[in-house]
Amino acid sequence: MAIQWFPGHMNVTKKAIIDRIKDTDVVIEMLDARLPGSSSNPLLSQLTGHRARLKILNKQDLADPNRTDAWLAWYNAQPSTRALALDAGEKAPAQRLIQACRALAPNRGGMDKPLRVLICGIPNVGKSTLMNTLVGRKAAKTGDEAGVTRIEQRINLADDFYLFDTPGMLWPKIIVEKGGYHLAASGAVGRNAYDDEEVALELIESLKRSYAHLLADRYRLDDVDAIPTRHDELLLEDIGRKRGAMMSGGRVNMAKAAEIIINDFRSAALGRITLETPEEFAAWLARAKVLEAERRALKAERDGPRKGKQTRKDW
Structure with a gap:
């Protein structure tokens, strides 16, 4: 979302x-x-x-x-x-x-x-x-x-x-979906606008590609070379298990595990991290602009006849 x-x-x-x-x-x-x-x-x-x-x-x-x-x-x-x-x-x-x-x-x-x-x-x-x-x-x-x-x-x-x-200001619509998750992970977005677990999974997806060694060191994860290819939810489960975020029956409290990794990122407990390169963000933005233009074109096509009918009725 x-x-x-x-x-x-x-x-x-x-x-x-x-x-x-x-x-x-x-x-x-x-x-x-x-x-x-x-x-x-x-x-x-x-x-x-x-x-x-x-x-x-x-x-x-x-x-x-x-x-x-x-x-x-x-x-x-x-x-x-x-x-x-x-x-x-x-x-x-x-x-x-x-x-x-x-x-x-x-x-x-x-x-x-x-x-x-x-x-x-x-x-x-x-x-x-x-x-x-x-x-x-x-x-x-x-x-x-x-x-x-x-x-x-x-x-x-x-x-x-x-x-x-001036006071801090975002913008009415964040079209780069990855950027929205990064903003949430950093604390720039109000808590009522996102789900911790969803943000944590996106954060893990970003971290495992370039900072697998930091994840392994912080959470004592095994086989650092395999981290980039592991499923995000499995990594979050491992993090919760290693940090004692457990519930009855041996289940991992995923909400607590999500809170742990988000807080560790914000406090730099994980290490010094930058979630995006200039080239990566430029590619995300270019793709988002294409999708946004397609969405607007579809909306205009869908709304056009309705508005036309309304206009003829007004006449």
């Missing part, structure tokens, strides 16, 4: 971005370094147009460093775009952000033309923690659940550098 989550306050955020973007020089988009493609909001590109943008791959300390380098190269090759990786808890990220933004808008600066920057991102990507680090005090609420920040804030990082923060 595809995962979707767009509560009402996100529509308010969308309207706030539309209002703010008219006076914005650079857009910072914070991404989760463990799922850079899945955590990039396609709606943001529509709302911000051709504004220069800085992609921040946050939580790099939790991500696979080799894949982080690949994603940085991918984004830095795009026009009017720069990318850098950091940890939200980095002690002094302000100068790095300021320098990157000034490079993207060299004609802005000074009190008569202050640089105006908008920072956006999905829920639970670490934006509030970063904002608190930038100002050196607890100015924004933080939490490990999606949707904590609800109001816009302005922070002056320099006399001529204004940074506007």
